[in-house]
Amino acid sequence: MSEEMAIYYDASKCTACRGCQAACKVWNELPSPIDFNAGVCTGTYQNPADLDPHTRLIITFNERERENGYGVDWAFGRRSCMHCTNAGCVNVCPSGALYHDPDGTGLVIYDKDKCIGCQYCRSGCPFDVPRHTGVGVQGAGIKIDKCTGCIDRVRNGRKPACVTTCQPNALDFGPRSEMLEKAHARVDALKEKGFADASVYGETECGGCHTIMVLKYDRSMYTHVPENAEPNGMTEALGFMKPLAAVGAVGIVAGLGLSFLTGVGYKRDRLYYDEKAHDEIDVDTGEVVKHIDKEKGER
Amino acid sequence: MARTNYPERDIQRHSLQTRLTHDVVAIACIWLAISGLFVFVPSLAAAFPDVAQGMRMSHRIVGAIFIIVPILSAITAPKGFKAFLHKYFVKWTPEDVEFMKKFVPYMLGPKKVHMPDQDEVKSGQRIADGAMVLAAILIAVSGLVLWLGTSVFHAGATAELVMRLVHDVCFILFIVFGLAHIYLGAGIFQPYRGTARLMWKDGKVSESNALYHWGFWARKEIEEGNVEVAKEEK
Numbered sequence: 210m211s212e213e214m215a216i217y218y219d220a221s222k223c224t225a226c227r228g229c230q231a232a233c234k235v236w237n238e239l240p241s242p243i244d245f246n247a248g249v250c251t252g253t254y255q256n257p258a259d260l261d262p263h264t265r266l267i268i269t270f271n272e273r274e275r276e277n278g279y280g281v282d283w284a285f286g287r288r289s290c291m292h293c294t295n296a297g298c299v300n301v302c303p304s305g306a307l308y309h310d311p312d313g314t315g316l317v318i319y320d321k322d323k324c325i326g327c328q329y330c331r332s333g334c335p336f337d338v339p340r341h342t343g344v345g346v347q348g349a350g351i352k353i354d355k356c357t358g359c360i361d362r363v364r365n366g367r368k369p370a371c372v373t374t375c376q377p378n379a380l381d382f383g384p385r386s387e388m389l390e391k392a393h394a395r396v397d398a399l400k401e402k403g404f405a406d407a408s409v410y411g412e413t414e415c416g417g418c419h420t421i422m423v424l425k426y427d428r429s430m431y432t433h434v435p436e437n438a439e440p441n442g443m444t445e446a447l448g449f450m451k452p453l454a455a456v457g458a459v460g461i462v463a464g465l466g467l468s469f470l471t472g473v474g475y476k477r478d479r480l481y482y483d484e485k486a487h488d489e490i491d492v493d494t495g496e497v498v499k500h501i502d503k504e505k506g507e508r
Numbered sequence: 509m510a511r512t513n514y515p516e517r518d519i520q521r522h523s524l525q526t527r528l529t530h531d532v533v534a535i536a537c538i539w540l541a542i543s544g545l546f547v548f549v550p551s552l553a554a555a556f557p558d559v560a561q562g563m564r565m566s567h568r569i570v571g572a573i574f575i576i577v578p579i580l581s582a583i584t585a586p587k588g589f590k591a592f593l594h595k596y597f598v599k600w601t602p603e604d605v606e607f608m609k610k611f612v613p614y615m616l617g618p619k620k621v622h623m624p625d626q627d628e629v630k631s632g633q634r635i636a637d638g639a640m641v642l643a644a645i646l647i648a649v650s651g652l653v654l655w656l657g658t659s660v661f662h663a664g665a666t667a668e669l670v671m672r673l674v675h676d677v678c679f680i681l682f683i684v685f686g687l688a689h690i691y692l693g694a695g696i697f698q699p700y701r702g703t704a705r706l707m708w709k710d711g712k713v714s715e716s717n718a719l720y721h722w723g724f725w726a727r728k729e730i731e732e733g734n735v736e737v738a739k740e741e742k
Contacts, residue, residue: 304553332668475698
């Protein structure tokens, strides 16, 4: 597969059934807490409250009173990896665990065996998506967990698990260009229906995402959907640190090596200080090589 | 009649506590640099993922030692710590300025360039050690945020990125100043032969070396009687 692919999400069609959340967990064998009242109440139907090491996808719930005073706007959103082209997580990953699918789908995937659990990817992501299994102070065995776009399914010609289970067809998966076309058409239709703030999200953000979202309301109604999202500039600055360190190390070793060579054969005479006469004496010759004139304030 | 008997004499330069503190921190530094490379160089961690995990864990343990040992040392010997600060924060003398001007030519031609007398801590030492201490403080603070900010609390993306940048910049500073420090301190540079003894053996410096490196300080110590005969001249 060499074509760029994308997950499509239409917030205006989503019924927030969260079948996609369940399908993601089932396919990827991600456990859920089963203790009585284990879930944390967020005051909404959103559950869990946010992404966690075993939850790669959540449907977000946000609401606001309508300006005309009749009812509320209730916005369902999809919060998961955006699969960015300019992916901050890939930029900062020190172990090469995170990378773009070499088949060219644009999906951001990872090799858990290579993950060293540094959690830098989370700080590099403008959407705060990557999560890690365990956050122990000792730092052992921590591994990244985030949406892979069900790369194992995609490579076998199937759609991601979340997409296949979506009954209102809010989710789709296909070539990115087709998904963008579909999204723009849907936004045009929503605007005709009076949703003036409807927009396509993910087209240009972070160099172009491989999750394309149709937002029914303005962005403020959705969670972690920043305007003009781009990886923090520092993720690129960090990229300069390695060559800079290499230049520094090579430079100092070369300089010290040269210094060593110029010092080969260096010898100096043993000195003795006569504290009464204030003379520094060359021990081998007995010659006074320096006299300290205390009366003149020398020391 | 000219005197011919010049005994070999030593001056005590560093206490046992100073040496122990230095040596523990130095070993910790070297281990932190090696283990840090497994996070800093992707190909290294990718090639040895299992080793990388162990290195990351050891980076935290040794990092804690790197931070705690000097703090404990300062707390248990406040007078020594005060004296340490006093040695580093002193007014520069004309000889200090001359030393810095001659430093690079001297490093590349020690047989021809002669350095001026110096006090207990050379001006170059003050700059290099000061840079290392500053880098150490920044690397410790940023390391703590990177560590605890991803385990005990969530530091936030920007804070983590800033701290990582600080950590990396200080790591580079450590490489540059650390290698130069080892080159001089371990006596690899020919005129500095014998200086390893100061921190890794008995903390003493021979009178001859002291006069060469820290003339003002050496003469003062000898005049005050802080010198001991190591070996009688036969």
